[in-house]
Structures are given as structure tokens and as C-alpha cells.
Amino acid sequence: MGSERGRPPVVVVTCKVLSSVLERLLPPGFAEELRLLDYGLHRVPSKLTAALQDELDRIEQPSLVILGYALCGNGLKGIRAGLHTLLVPRTDDCIAVLLGSYKQYMHQFSAVPGTIYLTKGWIESGSHPLKEFHEYSAKYGDEQSLWILDQQYQHYERLALVAPNPEEMSAYRPQAQEVGRFCERWGMRYEEIMGSDDYVRRLVEMAFGLRDGTIGPDGSGPDFLIIPPGGEIRQEMFMR
Numbered sequence: 001m002g003s004e005r006g007r008p009p010v011v012v013v014t015c016k017v018l019s020s021v022l023e024r025l026l027p028p029g030f031a032e033e034l035r036l037l038d039y040g041l042h043r044v045p046s047k048l049t050a051a052l053q054d055e056l057d058r059i060e061q062p063s064l065v066i067l068g069y070a071l072c073g074n075g076l077k078g079i080r081a082g083l084h085t086l087l088v089p090r091t092d093d094c095i096a097v098l099l100g101s102y103k104q105y106m107h108q109f110s111a112v113p114g115t116i117y118l119t120k121g122w123i124e125s126g127s128h129p130l131k132e133f134h135e136y137s138a139k140y141g142d143e144q145s146l147w148i149l150d151q152q153y154q155h156y157e158r159l160a161l162v163a164p165n166p167e168e169m170s171a172y173r174p175q176a177q178e179v180g181r182f183c184e185r186w187g188m189r190y191e192e193i194m195g196s197d198d199y200v201r202r203l204v205e206m207a208f209g210l211r212d213g214t215i216g217p218d219g220s221g222p223d224f225l226i227i228p229p230g231g232e233i234r235q236e237m238f239m240r
Contacts, residue, residue, distance in 0.1 A: 007211050008085070013055050014068025015039055017094055017121030021164065021200050022068055030207075031066070039127065041075070048075035056082055062229065064211050066203065070094050071238045079233040085217065086227035087207055089199065090238055097203075098162050100196025102223065102240070108193065114157040116183070118176045119195075120168055129153055130182040150186070159183045162195045169194065199223065 012034040014022055019036050026034075035055055041048040052075070056065060062083040069076055070091045079086070089097050095117050096105035108115065118128055129149060136145035161176040163169035169192060180190030206224050209215030217228040225237050 007213075008064045009033075009061055010066065010207060010211055011035065011059055011063045011084075012066045012068060013037065013052065014066070015042070015072075015094070015121070016124070017119060018068040018097065018200075020120060021098070021197060022066075025197060025200050025204050027204075030204075032063075039121070042072055043127070045073040045075040045077075048072060049078060052076070052079055056080070056084060056086075059084060064207065066207055068094075070097065071235070074235060076233045077235045079227075081227045081229055081231045081233075083229055085210060085229060086225070086231070086233070087203070087210060088225040088227065088233065089203060090220070090223055090225050092238060095162065097199045098164070098195045099193070100198040104196070108160075112158045112160075114155055116153070116156055116159050116188070118159065118161045118172075118179060120163065120172055123172055123175050128179050130179045133182065146185075153183065153186050153188075156183075156186060156188055158191055159188045160191045160193050162193045164195045164197050166194075 009032045010030055012022060012026070012031045014034070014036060016036055016039050023034065037051055037055065041051050056079070059065065065084045065086050067086055067088045070089050070093045072093060076088065091097060091102055091105065096102045098119055099105050099108065116129070122128060133145055133149060136148055159180045161169065161172060163172060177190060180188070202223060206215060209219070210226065217226055220226045225233070227233055
């Protein structure tokens with residue numbers, strides 16, 4: 001294990017949306033522990049903050065912690081590193097990570113700012129308009145549920161499925177298209193965007209460098225934040 005070689009142990013704390021790509025790209029045995037948090041925490045950023053802080057505080061040994069999160073509606077704002085070194089993607093949300101770069105994210109945002117993104121993680125464990133409709137309908141009935149959703153989604157133009165490879169795109173296309181048909185009520189068009197593993201691969205490379213000491217605590221760059229022990233994540237750190 002990493003700590004046995006004089007290196008800090010590596011712990012991954014991640015949202016389920018990013019868990020599959022992280023698990024696929026992290027070498028076997030590199031991370032001593034992978035902790036998954038529920039996607040639903042995103043709906044109330046303060047709950048995400050509290051849950052993440054609790055996970056970090058429960059890691060007893062000083063560790064390199066890879067956070068599989070972006071700023072996420074300020075959900076990471078105020079997170080304290082405590083004993084640990086934190087490695088965090090420097091982006092507002094995980095779509096940039098799944099697209100492969102912040103540049104690609106800005107390209108998509110500039111082209112169609114009113115986009116709802118779907119991914120494997122969101123389809124399996126997350127939320128989307130059709131799932132929300134079923135959840136609301138159980139509480140309020142169809143008519144009231146559609147009114148609520150109209151207020152949320154009437155200004156969106158596009159529903160886009162993002163996948164890192166053709167196999168995943170094909171596997172999740174039927175479910176995404178079903179959501180797309182539902183979103184036609186707001187005039188949204190359905191599109192597919194081939195993403196990339198590049199961002200996560202660079203995240204893994206950064207983690208190797210931090211663990212092995214070839215990258216220091218001042219090694220934060222345009223795509224990542226390194227929060228040293230005793231540090232705190234601040235919103236302005238994500239500004240470009």
C-alpha cells in the first residue's frame with residue numbers, strides 16, 4: 001500500500017456520476033479506498049458540503065484525497081482539508097470533466113448555453129426531467145408536476161447525451177432518447193456529444209505526482225486545485 005512505501009495513502013471521494021470513469025482509469029491498488037456519495041446531494045449544495053466534510057473528517061490517516069467533484073453549485077465552498085491534501089478538478093461542474101477539457105466545455109456552452117446534459121452516471125443514479133416528472137407526479141399529480149417542470153425547463157434548447165466512447169453512447173442512447181422525447185414539450189432538440197477521458201487521465205497523473213512527491217503543493221494549474229493540509233476550498237479558486 002502507498003503508506004507502506006513512505007507515501008501518503010490515496011483515498012477517492014466521488015460522486016457516482018464520475019465513479020465509473022475514475023474506477024476504470026485508476027490503476028489497481030493505487031487508491032486504498034473509494035467512497036461513493038449519492039448524486040442527490042447536488043440538489044441542496046449545503047447538504048453536499050456537510051456530507052463531503054464528514055467523509056474527509058472520518059479519514060483518520062493523513063492522505064491524498066482525490067475529490068471526484070467540481071465546484072457543484074458551491075457545494076465544495078468552505079470544505080476544509082484538515083489533515084489531508086485535496087486534489088480537485090478546477091471547473092464549475094463535472095460536464096467539463098466528462099467532455100475532456102474546460103475548453104471543450106466552453107465551446108459547447110458558447111454554442112448552446114441552454115443545454116441539459118445526460119451521462120451514464122446521471123441516467124443510472126442521478127436526475128433528469130423525466131425522472132423528476134415521475135417523482136413529482138407521485139406527490140402532486142401530473143398537471144401540477146408539469147407546471148413545476150415548465151418553470152424549470154422552458155428556456156432550455158437542447159438535451160445532450162455525453163459519453164466517452166461509442167460503446168457507452170450506444171448503451172445509454174435508448175434511455176437518453178426517451179428523456180429527449182419528453183423534453184420535446186419545451187422545444188428541446190436531442191443531440192449526442194462524444195466526450196473524452198483526457199481530463200480524468202490528467203487527474204490521475206496529478207495524483208501520481210502528488211503521491212510520489214514529484215509535484216508539490218504549489219502545483220495547482222489551470223485544470224486542478226491542490227489544497228494542502230489545513231487549507232480550505234474557496235469559490236474564487238475556481239474563477240478563470
